[in-house]
Each structure stands twice: as structure tokens, then as C-alpha cells.
Amino acid sequence: MTRRHYTHWPLLESPLTAIAVSPSDRQCFFKQFERWGLDMELPLYLWNAGYKYIQEIHSGKITPTPTAVEDNILGTICNASRDGIFLVEGIIQSVAPLIDLQLRNAHDALTQGDSLTFIVLFDALLDVPMNLYPLIPQLEKPFPSSKELEELVTQFCQEHPFKKESDPLPLLQACTGLPEGEITLVLNRLVGEASTLEELADSVLEYAKQKLAGKGVRILPPPDVPKAAGLDLLDKDIDKIASLFDPRASSWKLRNPNGGLLWGLPGTGKSLVAKMIAQRIRAKMIAVDFNQLVGSTVSESLQNLKHLIDLADNSGNVVLFFDEFEKNFVGWESGGSGGAMAKMTGELLSWLQDHTTPVFMLATINRLGLLPAELVRRFKYVWFLGNPHNGALYEIFNIHLGKYCPNLHFSDSQWRILLDEYRGCSPDEVGKAVERTLETNFHSLVSQAKEQGKPFNPRKYLPQISLEDLLSERRNFTPASANKAISDQLYAIRQDADFARPTSGRDKSRFARINRGMFEQSGAKNQGTGTTKLNRKPKSLEVI
Template sequence: ITIQNFVNNCCDRIPNSIHKFETLVRTCLGLPMGELEMLFSHLLGLSHSLEELIDGVLAYKKNKLKNQGIEFISEPDVPQAGGLDLLENILERAAVLLKPEAKQHNLSFPKGMILWGPPGTGKSLSAKLAAKKMGVPMVAADWAGLRGTTAYESRKNLREFLQFCDANGEHGLVLYFDDFDKGFAGFDSDNDGGVSRQLAGKLLTWMQERTSQVLVMATVNRLEFLPPELVRRFDEIIFVDLPHAGARYEIFKLHLAKYFPGLDFSEKDWWRLLRETKLLTPAEIALMVRKTAENAFYWNTQELSSDELGEKPLSVTVRDFLEVR
């Protein structure tokens, strides 16, 4: 309540919505009031919206964790994942469970979500955006990096890492495993002296017994590679398939805005582009748009001076995209 009142007094001049205000309050949890006062005195001079304030507080919390030797994955290059409306709705429902009032109804933050699907369908991007949407930091877990030279060192690394997550997950934390299925390739094997099985068992026990608000988000290409006892620890298993036409349109619009601001096509050209990209993944669509932009810039370098290159927008047609396709 103290933090909520403090944030409300600081942000009374900034346009906001109830949803964004609650996200900002949730992002501030876990920081001492003295640090918050200094942080807001700095950020309020630079921010013009609640979104910018949320990003600033999250960046500060990440820098604090980086000082403890924790690695973070890169920021997403687009503001949202196109075509994943159902997943975004699930994440919004999970975010409200971080409210202190949820405990009064015996509700708790979900323990884990598996994002399952072919490579390049936006699973990793969704995980990155999930932490931002919830207003909590995200720690990337490297399963191979936790393995030490001995079984004792491996267990020690995992134990200390999970203790760190518990200590920093009191007010929400996303623990991210990329290609989670690959990390359990030796689960049923004793080729490494049973180390993989011991580490997996430790992780399973922690996911079952922990009380901190840590959401384990794991991306998986082959769900059948995971042992059943591991799958049962997750609250949600979400299949992320190849995008349909409407989703491809949203994905194109996201990436076109990055390289070609203001560019749009006729309805006929849109249908042609969507029809010719039917089997592309979101990652392939992003690459297709980027390569088209690179080609357009190359042709500009052949015709324009250096002074004009930065000023003239990139000019393309649907045919240019289909040639790259």
C-alpha cells in the first residue's frame, strides 16, 4: 500500500490506465523506498508515459541482478508477438495472480508454462515479452552452464542458482529455459554417472515445493522428449503452431513498421503476399522483411550520395518481398 500511494503521487501528471498503473506498482515491489525515491526523481524527468517508467524500473532491477553475476538474454526487437492473442490472454491472467489480494483467496502464481512448437514460431519471443508484460525481471537459465566438472559441483551450482531465484522471486520472477527438451536428453541414461537425473530430480522437487513467485517458462520443440514426471510440474502447456493468414498479417505489420514506416499494400497485394508465405514461420517472415530492407538499402547506395542515404526512405514493392521469398 505504501508503494502504491508513492507511485500514485509521483505519476499523477502522467496519463495512465488502471492496468498499466498496476503493472508499474508490481514492478516496483522488492525495491527499498529510498531507492525508489532516487530512481523516480531520475526517471520522471525522462519519461512521458507509464510504459517508459515501467521499462526504466525494470532496467534498474536487471542491473542490480547483473551485479550479482546473473546473465540476461537480449531484449526483443519487436514490441509484441503477432498472432498469439490466446497466449497473451493467458499471461495477463497469470500476471494478476501477483497481486497481494490473490493470497487472500488462496490463489498463487503459476509454477510453470511450457511453450511447445516448431522452431521459429515465436516461443522465445513470447517468453521475453511475458516478463515485460508482467512487470517482473527474467533470468535466463543455461542448463549446460550449470553443469560442473563433478557431480558435487553440478549439484552445488543448481542449488545456489535456485536459491538465488527464490530470494529474488518474492515479488515475481520469470525463470527462462530455452530448448528445455535438449537439457533432459540424458534423463534416463547413466552415461554421465546419473548426474543429469540428479539435477533433473532437484529441479522437479524445487518446482513442486517452492513458495516463491517464480514462473518457469520453458520452450520445447519435442514435448515427447520430456519425462512425464517433469511435464506434470507445469500448469500450462501451450502449443505455438505455424501462423495462419491473420497472424502472418500481424507479423508482417510489426516488422514492416521497423524498416518501412508508413508502408502499406493494397488488399490484392496483401492477399498475394500472405498466400505466398503460407508455410513460413514468424522468424522466417522477420528474416524475409530484413533481407528485403537490406536489398533496398543496397540499391539506394548505388544511386544516392552518403548525405542522401540517411534521409531517403527505403522503397519496395510486394514483388521485392516475393523475390526474397
Template sequence: MEELDLLIRARYPLLYLVSWEEHRVEALLGEVARAHGKVLLTWSVRRGLRHVGSTRGPVLPEDTRNPLEALAAIEKLSEPALVVLEDFPPYLEEKPLVRALRELAHSLKSTFTTVVLLSPTLQLPAELEKEVSVLDVPLPGFEELTQLLKEIVAVVRRGNKASIELTREEAEQLIKAAQGLTLSEAENAFAKAIAKDGKLSAEDIRRVQDEKRQVIRKSGLLEYYPPGEDLGSVGGLRELKQWLDRRTAAFGERARQFGLPEPRGVLLLGVQGCGKSLTAKAIAAHWNLPLLRLDMGRIFSGLVGSSEENLRKAIHVAESIAPVVLWVDEVEKGLSGVASSGTTDGGVTARVFGALLTWLQEKTAPVFVVATANRIEGLPPELLRKGRFDEIFFIDLPGVAERREIFRIHLERRGRKAGGYDVGVLAELAVDFSGAEVEQAVIAALYEAFGEGVELEQRHLERAIQETFPLAVTLRDEILRLREWARGRTRPASLAGEARKE
């Protein structure tokens, strides 16, 4: 608003506002017009030029739906005005209109009239690049959404149509869940939440988050994961869990007032199947934030120059719906070949990597990045520098205590009481098993019992463990090298008492 006000006072003749929200932008421009003593006019191909909010102002020609006639009418305005041209950029493919707009810009420099092009996308012919000033209109912020929620609550209470069951902190979480939506989308999401069960409660936070799924799907570059697994579904990793617990409320206003910045992210290194991906999902659920997965394969498309643009679009979508958890899975695969990028792909990988590094270092939006990696050889050293992430954790194969916990989780998840089995013996037998291999052993034992037509017994589980050859055995040298590298360079995800002793 400050920038817009400054440009209008400086008599910039042509402005370009990029936004989906016509009604919201018109309301903002109405405030600016009143502050400057100008009339507000809008133009659309269906209605032509018309006054907004008041009949006061210059007399307009009856039919100005033709773009050329509309520009001619604007040039003849006798009073200072703010004129909004809705969805006008597609007409600029016609050269006569480009010429007419350039001439209008020159004639308006000696007047107090400003023309604003309003469109959801930026489309400018080369001839107008030096004539037009472009402003991105941000989506509604926390204060605007708070005001919207207060208005909805006031209407609901006045009509006794629903109950409001929100604490102050829950209301704050609900508003943060709506960030990234337009004002209209947020209003619809709140109304849908109320219509679901006749009340507005903490359960509606996830319903509002789900409205963001539509925004993500349309981008085509990110995958949306609804909140599912929580940290209780992750066995062990108590050091990592404690670190995350301390940051649970770090996205709230209380943390900002305390002087804390938003958490930046974590890099999870470790052995395959030890819970890195599960942890990424659990972080989002634990913090009650949406989870987006960035697939680097989608970023690198076939068109020259499109990979960098794809990354910019993905980052823009993630930032627009922040606060959010952004999961970059197996980051080393997407960034492999950075060193030889200049000779193998014309430098595309290096440029994408550079753009990603810059964003990780400079980002101000509350996007918590969880990057996972299995092979440290494939990681560029620049990624490991402090400042890109808050912490680098190493997730090792689970120790005996952690395996006991993992066996309990997977048995209870499949409807069995862990107390009915000797999980201590199972944990001792499953030496060098990863969390994923423990899960597969439980599933294999269930198949065995089902095939025999009996309930799952201890012997089925023990046999499944004995018949499994863990990855740590077949790739022992590689895992030992990974552990050696991680010692002293990363923070262990498990407490010292839970560390492997086998």
C-alpha cells in the same frame, strides 16, 4: 519477527540473522528489545560495543574493538541486553574466538541476554553449528514498501518539489516493481524516478524495474531482459493471447481477495522459429514484469556439487525480485540425459532436474515460468504433468491469416506501410514458413531492393519467398511427428479459424 521474538523469549543465547540490511534489522531489533525491556547494543570492528538509540544501560569499557575483548565485556553485562555483532563471522576462522563464543553461549543460558550475529552471508564453523540458530531476514514486503512510498510522497508534497501522477493500481504496480530490492535500494529507486522528470508516474514502473538489473548481474546465473516486445509484436496465437489477457491482473491484491492464486507458468512446445522466445519476452512486457532468462548451461558448472547450488541460487534470486517472469529457453537441452544421468555424470542432471521439478510444484513466490521446447523426445514425462505449469500450449506453423499478420508486423517495423503491398499474396506464397522465416524473407527482400538502389517492391518480396526453403520442408517428417504427438495432449495456441489449412 514472530520467530525471532519466540527464540529470544526462549533464551536462545546465539542467533544468526542473514541480511544485507543492517539499518533495517537494527530498527526491527530495537522494537523487539523495547518489547522485552532490554537494551540494544551493537558491535563493529571500527566502533566496538556501543548503545543504540539510548544512553540508558550498562557502562561499557572504552575500547572493545578487539573481538575477544568484546565477548568478555558481553559476558559481564549486568542488564538484559540484545547484542548485535556486525560482520563477525569472518573472525570465526580464528579458533580462540570460536572457543570464546562457545563459552559465552553457555554462560548466557542463565541470563536474559541474547547475542545476534548479523551478516549478509552464512559462514559458520562446524564447532558452532549446534550452538547457533539461523534465521533468514526476508527483503521488505509489500506493506513495508507501501509505507516507504507513502513517506516519500508525503515529503514530496510537503515541499512541493514534484508531482504525483499515480492511480491506486499504478501505485500498487510501482510497489510490486520495487519488491526484491532492499529498503535502501527501493528508496534510491523512487528518488531516482522522481529526479528524472520531477514527477512520479506510471512510466517510472519500468525505471524501478531496471534497478533490479544490478541484483541480477551480480548473481551471474540469470540474464535480465528489459521490457521490449509486447503481444502486438507476436503474429497470430490468439488462443494463447486470450489466455494471457485473462491473467494480466492476476498478480494484484484484487486477485488474492477474489481467491485466485498467482499464475504458475506455461510450457510452450512447437516448431522452431514460430515465436516461442518472442512470446516469453512479450508476456513480461504485457504484464509489466521484469523478464529473467535461466540458462541451464550456466547451472551445470565444472565443480562437483556446484550445479545444485547454482540452481538454488538462481531460484533464490528470481524469488527475491518476484513478481517476475522466468524464461527457461529450450529446456529439453538442459535436461537431456536425465534417464542416463546415474552412469554418465554421477546423477548431477537427475538431481538438478529433481530440484527444478520440486520447485515448480511447490513454489509459493509469484514467479511465472515460461519454459520453451522444440523437441518433445528430450522432455522427461514428469515435466509434462499438470501442476508444474498452468497450461501446455503447442505453437504450430502459422496459417495463412497469421502469415498475413506477420508480414504486416515486419514490414511496418521496418518503416513500410503494409497497405502498399499485397500481403495476402505473400501469405499464400509463403506456405510452411515459420514466423522467423517470414522475417528473414522480408529482410532478404530489403537487401535486394537496397542493392538495386530502389524502394522495396512486391517483386522483391515474392522473389525472396520463392528462393527460401523452409525448415518445414527439410524436416517434414519430424514436424509431422511433433504435430501428431501434440494433438490431444496440448492446447493449440491459435484459434481454430486460424489453423493451417494448407
């Protein structure tokens, strides 16, 4: 449920109130109530099960009072008939039947009594029974707003020796979704280990990831390559998305994009792109198996989905990642788990349409037609990833070869041979081919050393890969796109690709293939006349 900000508390004039407060925000919470207590000329008290005596908060210090609490803190407060604001922690998160009755009695006593007594129940989570809703207004101390967060980060930067001209955006994004008190604690703890604002932002983001992982959520690692090659149009979209995930964008009344679909055959880099997006917006990437959310009953399934959405909504910048999303919807409207899946889809649709938190839902799909049409329409972006053109293939090879052999250089003629041989291969197939080539070369050196009876020390050798090695590896496998079933599927996908946003522009590299006529491709120019001599048997047609 949506609760009002806890700063509305003085306006309620309610004797009994419940407020959701993060444990790291307790000190901020106490300071605010101490200010209100001074304004109202009322003392401020505190109690939780860790205290035997009711405590008084004065000038930021907590000291015990003579009043002991045996078992019923609410009864103790009401029977004392003492003016004051009483902060009671830890009894509203899970309300047992006995506490339910004590809350009713306390409400009656406070409304009928003559003393100016206010009881404020607070905890990280509130679980107020429905029958007590009219008696106990519920408020919350939310995460800092974009303006509050900017002020918090700006003040921190001014107090520490970071260059004032540094862009605070990385730190703003990393701190999004953390309570005010936690931000202060974490920044002060990590600042000594960072020499730049960027390093501090990375440390805060890593802390937030570990915090989520501690809740049993699977956090995906960052990408193992610096960029997704050859996706220039997609890269522009990602830049736009990253700018909208700047908390300051809300000053223009702009909201974060809600999500995107990454559509294409396996191996075209969909999962890598998802990791790139998470990295660019400094988000935690939560991997989700939608089928695992389906429980034994519809109610349990919806509860599992709600828990996941609540977790994401309260974790700052998050990429909620569903791999091969369409497989979850095969037969979703008929029998089995269909009823649960249909209701879960409806719940997901509502959230996807209405949520304003910095959560970006990303789903990879191989077959768009299996997704419910109403779900597809909710996504802000639908991207199509096909096999790379020559310029992209050149970039992909350079990224993977650069990981192992950074000083490797091929001539343009060698590159053209390599690109021609690997044409039709997916980015995943290229990466695996490079890795297998290096494994083969390493094994060859080990075998040679054994045959010669010499010890082998790999540190004495630099990784080496030649053009011939890569061509030899290419002969050892058949690209998936050459499989008839997959090529038919690819053709069918391309017929609908206009529905999606393209991810790559035209190949403008020096290795771009030139479209020629059917016979011109296989002909040769006459040096004397400049005319083309046609071969009798044209080569087979290629789809460019």
C-alpha cells in the same frame, strides 16, 4: 532453510540469536530494535569490524562508547557484564573455527551470567554451523509481504504528485523482491526522473535487472516487436498469468502459476513469447543453460542449481528461461552426467511443485517426448505454437514492415498474393525476409550512387519495400516446413498437439482461407446455371 520472521525475537528470550538482514534494511532493523530496547528498558549497542569502539544507538543516532574492541567482540561483551542488546554485524556469514569456539563460549557465559545481555548476530547471509543450530536460533527480515508492499507503495504515491487514480500495479510488480529499505532508497532516487507511475515502474525494473546482471546472471533484453501476432488464445492466457502476478492476488489465497512449456518448431516465436510474458508481468528474464549447471560431481551440480534457484527466489518477479530445454535430457538416465542430471531434475521438480515465490519458469522445446513425463506434468501450462494462418501472417508482416516503412500500404488483392506466396513460412522466416529485402534495396541505392559517381546520403531516402521486392526475396529461400525431415517432424508433433493448449483461434480475418472440396477448389462456376464445371486434372491437395 525457512526461517521465522525477525519480529519473533522478543518471544525467544534467547541470549544469542542470528538474523539475516539485507544491508539496505539496516536502518529499519535498528529502529525496530531501538523500540524493543525501550520496551525492555535496555540500551542498544552496535559493533562491526569497521568500528574500533562499541557504538550506542539512541534516538536514531549512532555514537561511540568508551569500550574498545581488540579482537574478540563476543568476549568483550561477555566480560563487560553489561545489560543491553548488542547488535554484532559481520561475523556470522562465514564462521571460522576460532569464531565457532567463541560463539560456544559466549553462549555459556550469557546463559550462566546474571546480567540481562542479549547478543544479536546479523548479516545479509547466515552460515551457522550445524553443531551451533541448537545454541543460536535463526531468524530473518524478509522481503515485504504483499500487504506491506501495497502499504509502502500507497504511502509513497500519496507523498508524491502522481495521479491518485493511477493503477499502482506496475510499481507493485517492479518493487516485488526488493527489501523494504532498498525500495524506499530506490523510489526516492528515481522519482525525480519520472513523470508518471508507469515510467517510475520501468525505472525500478531496470534497476533490478542491472542489480541481477551484476551477479553474473545473463538478463535477456525486452522483445524488439510490440506483440506476438496471431496468438490470440495465448494472449488471453498471458493476461490471466499477469493478473495472478499482482501481489494483491494473495488476499484470495491464490498463488503465482509455476511455469509453462512453449512447444513448437524453431522459428515459430517461442523465445519472443517468453519475452512477452516477462514484459507483461514486469519480470526480470534470466536465461539459463541447464548443462552449464552440471559440475564435476553430483554435489557441485546440485549446489549450482540451488544457487540459481535461491537467486531467482530472492529477486522478485522473475522469468527463469530455458531454451531448447529437452536437449539437456538426452541420455539423462544413463552414464556420463546422467546421475547428476537425474538428481538435478528431482530437485527442480520439487522446487517447481512447491515454490511460492513470484518466479515463472519458461522452457522452449522442439520435441516434447524427450522430456521426463514427471517434469512435463509439473508445468501449469503447455502451449503449442505452429505455423501461422493467413490472418496471423498478415499481422506478422504488418509488425515487421511497420518497423521500417510505417506508411506502406498494400491493397487486399496484393496482400492475398503475398500471403499465398509466404504460406508455410514461420514468423522468424517472415521477419528475416523483410529485413533481407530492405538490405537488398539499401545496397541497390548505394551501388547506383557509386556507378553515377555521386555521394550517397541515406538520410535523404525513406526506406522502401514493394510487393515485387518481397516476392523476389521469397524465391530466394525454401521454408523450413518444406524440408521433408522437418515436415515429418511437424506432422508427428501435430498428432500430439491435442495434449497442449492452442495458442491461436480460428482465422476470422478477411484473408482466411476457405476449405473447399477436392474438385471444387480447382473448378469454375458456370455463370448461367450456377453449377460448377470440374477441371479434368485437380490441383494437388493442400492441408489447411
